[in-house]
Amino acid sequence: GGFTEEQETLVKQSWESMKLNVPELSLRFFSTILEIAPAAKGMFSFLKDSDEIPHNNPKLKAHAIKVFKMTCEAAIQLREKGEVVISENTLKNLGSVHLKKGVIGPHFEVVKEALLRTIKEAMGEQYSEEMEKAWSEAYDQLAAAIKAEMKEEA
Numbered sequence: 001g002g003f004t005e006e007q008e009t010l011v012k013q014s015w016e017s018m019k020l021n022v023p024e025l026s027l028r029f030f031s032t033i034l035e036i037a038p039a040a041k042g043m044f045s046f047l048k049d050s051d052e053i054p055h056n057n058p059k060l061k062a063h064a065i066k067v068f069k070m071t072c073e074a075a076i077q078l079r080e081k082g083e084v085v086i087s088e089n090t091l092k093n094l095g096s097v098h099l100k101k102g103v104i105g106p107h108f109e110v111v112k113e114a115l116l117r118t119i120k121e122a123m124g125e126q127y128s129e130e131m132e133k134a135w136s137e138a139y140d141q142l143a144a145a146i147k148a149e150m151k152e153e154a
């Protein structure tokens with residue numbers, strides 16, 4: 001089905017609200033990924049020399065926020081163009097980084113679940129099924145583009 005204006009608005013508005021609390025959001029998101037898939041710990045450089053999740057790691061924050069931002073951008077493009085378009089350089093870089101880190105298909109479901117749980121927690125009363133569905137669809141399309149690039153580079 002097509003991505004509606006209402007869905008785009010739900011994603012954009014919730015992101016505007018969530019980005020007011022980047023430090024907590026990025027930490028919750030990352031912690032939830034590791035809660036669901038503890039084995040993913042070894043993949044992230046932020047955790048190299050400790051078991052503790054660093055609470056003020058600029059790289060962790062920047063990457064986590066990029067996932068939200070890119071999903072929000074995907075929602076805008078889905079509504080405007082009916083598909084997710086990512087610049088060639090960005091896509092190539094994301095493909096190679098994730099391939100090199102050993103990311104595989106099922107990991108994308110883990111990150112999706114963590115993203116949705118983080119949004120639910122952050123939005124509280126304002127959270128809705130429709131909001132979840134909009135983020136979920138945008139994420140799926142974005143993930144498909146990255147997975148296709150990883151396949152190409154493999």
Ligand code: HEM
Pocket residue numbers: 040043044045046059063066067070093094097098101103104107108109110111139142143146
């Ligand atoms: C790195 C985004 C899915 C694990 C990154 C970076 C971005 C990003 C922007 C930084 C790239 C750079 O260093 O230039 C995304 C997006 C995803 C996604 C938008 C899905 C739509 C995943 C999944 C996993 C994963 C499914 C597996 C659990 C990693 C790891 C790194 C990384 C291990 C390297 C972090 C480091 O040690 O510096 N991701 N990612 N990502 N991502 Fe993802």
Ligand code: ISQ
Pocket residue numbers: 029030033060061063064067111
């Ligand atoms: C990189 N890729 C996917 C999800 C992430 C979450 C937190 C930090 C980095 C990430």
